[in-house]
Amino acid sequence: MTTTMIQEKFNHIFDSNLIEEIKKVGNIRTFKKDDIIIDINQPLNHIPLLLEGNIKILREDAEGNELLIYFLEAGETCTMSLTCCMGTTKSKIRAVAEKDSSLVMIPVLNMQKWFNNNESWRNFILESYQTRFDEMLDAIDSIAFMKMDERLYKYLINKTKLHDSKTLHIKHQDISEDLHTSRVVISRLLKQLENEHKIKLSRNKIQVL
Incomplete structure (x- = not known):
């Protein structure tokens, strides 16, 4: 896994300057199927950008039962982890590799800086929030009405x-x-x-x- 994949996956989303910054500060990690990538109550110092594979995002009730919230596909990020990072709180979700997956982990400080000074990153984050919000509404509707x-x-x-x-x-x-x-x-x-x-x-x- 090389930084070439970052270029290939996000070239149509981020401007060239941002891609170069991601290559410099991002930490590329790989996970096997069923590996826990982010766990509940884990402090979040980085946010994930998914390069390849799929990730499922889960919530857990008081008895330890899990509920699927949504899936992440390559080229996406987890907005629930973004929210926790912005508020400097611990993770409220569990992210599990649906299959072998590769991610680039972005430090929180860079995420916050880019949101303020890079339009392509800001648009990506706002669109991600909208997508995940729509999916969570869909999940709620499924539970309530289907x-x-x-x-x-x-x-x-x-x-x-x-x-x-x-x-x-x-x-x-x-x-x-x-x-x-x-x-x-x-x-x-x-x-x-x-x-x-x-x-x-x-x-x-x-x-x-």
Whole structure:
């Protein structure tokens, strides 16, 4: 992994001066699937820019149950970590690698400086906030207004888009944790979706038709 990827991924987003600054101050890190990138209550000194891979952003309740909030794709950043950095508070989310991922970590001081003096960075941050806000509203609407089978099918569709594949290698337990329900419920609803000819099930694999 080299700084060339920074150039390739963000050339159409940031101006050339900012890209050179990111190359100088950014710390490139790689994570394996299921690695925790940012944890709840972790002090935040850097914010992540995702170069490749996918990251899922989770919240946790008082009993330790996780709820999926949204996914990050390459070229994006986590606005919930941005908010914590701006307020110098600890992380309120858990960021987990959905698959092997590479990131460039930006020091908080640079993030704040660029917001004030670089238009391309400021526009990127504001657009990121809008995107994440829309996704969180969508997540709230799904929980409040959609039946679990509808939420599950939407979840599977979103997964196929993230992985650019109609075949998902995923366990029922992993889905149940993301959707904050039981594995038994997920297994029953997956079978229902299969009977409706929307998916095809096999061991630890789901094909979305």
